[in-house]
């Protein structure tokens with residue numbers, strides 16, 4: 001008994017010593033609860049971007065930052081960074097047709113055959129340009145892969161497959177895991193960089209891992225973009241149905257399945273088709289501003305406090321849909337992502353009260369327009385030079401189920417950085433097992449806000465619970481996750497409930513606090529590992545400072 005008591009005492013002292021190097025208040029789960037309860041309430045109307053609820057949320061977060069004593073880190077001495085955006089909706093006057101060199105043209109049917117958006121944000125544009133099949137449209141020097149082989153896409157229409165070359169080899173496009181090259185966002189960006197006027201992504205359900213209805217629903221309405229900033233954009237960023245693609249290449253006497261086989265080879269070369277896209281794209285254009293909310297704690301070491309550990313979480317959600325009946329028309333977004341906001345607010349409070357302050361600075365950012373395609377964080381990532389401090393690591397929080405105390409943590413992407421040994425060490429202190437990405441082929445790394453920071457060269461990853469919770473087995477965690485995805489995720493039913501248990505969210509905040517303490521005091525900054533797809537971006541970023 002006595003020996004066991006001694007042992008327990010030692011464990012307690014050990015943990016306390018680790019956690020209490022700096023003097024700081026404890027993360028409080030009840031405070032996280034209060035934030036989630038308010039942010040997910042009817043009053044906030046689902047925190048829609050460019051809606052009253054989204055503005056209320058931003059104002060609330062800024063007021064909390066101020067009450068904790070965080071310093072404004074936005075523009076003109078405020079907590080806000082204005083994010084200029086434009087809503088673009090393709091309207092009914094649009095026509096979209098395929099014109100073969102010989103034979104009859106084919107008019108395509110909006111939503112059934114194709115979806116398209118004018119990323120160039122013009123009210124009207126005419127396209128009459130030849131179509132070129134470019135395989136996957138990937139140029140990836142680190143895998144010695146180049147689908148373009150010097151072919152000039154200027155003024156042309158790129159036709160390509162979503163996803164990336166089929167591979168089981170972990171050293172080739174990361175095997176089964178999806179790299180950024182496989183994402184549709186990459187396809188539009190890369191072809192626009194190469195001067196294409198339009199891009200047609202061939203939808204294959206098996207490759208996209210979602211059906212045409214998902215494409216149709218998410219592209220049918222208004223899409224939001226950052227205001228044009230010189231980044232090349234397409235006049236027609238489009239998806240076409242697989243059967244339409246089959247018809248299209250058929251006009252050139254080619255076979256879609258054979259083209260797919262050809263696209264698996266390093267020797268693939270672009271194939272110009274004797275078919276043009278003739279389109280008249282008409283859009284309604286609607287400029288507006290949204291806001292990121294930024295607060296900071298100045299670091300104590302003048303040699304290092306120009307650098308900062310950044311914490312991010314998106315505060316926006318889908319807002320209110322006034323075309324639907326009252327009572328079922330608010331997308332409350334309690335888990336997604338009032339939980340992440342509650343966590344970074346608590347982190348802000350605790351960091352502001354930490355004495356002495358860490359060597360490096362701490363920057364807390366609640367970002368907007370994540371649900372529109374990571375736009376608020378993209379703007380933040382593109383404008384780090386305007387921030388009062390330079391982020392050296394981003395820890396992101398997105399959608400952390402308030403269902404108890406986790407025994408696992410997910411930190412996908414951390415293993416690609418020099419910071420990983422520290423993550424492993426801290427996880428051990430917290431008795432957390434690191435859970436690997438459960439579905440690497442889905443490319444989740446590229447679908448949350450940390451990616452916006454990662455791609456500009458800042459080591460970045462999300463911190464979230466795994467599947468194993470205290471008092472339950474892994475199957476229970478998986479069943480909870482499935483229940484959430486099936487019944488609440490991105491639906492009005494993602495509501496706050498008094499039965500929610502925020503101890504796990506608090507634990508994840510404490511974990512992030514401990515990581516932040518390390519990152520803020522280590523002599524060296526975290527780096528993307530050699531050969532990583534973001535290594536070059538980091539070199540550029542550090543060289544440019």
Ligand SMILES: [Zn+2]
Pocket residue numbers: 336371490
């Ligand atoms: Zn979401």
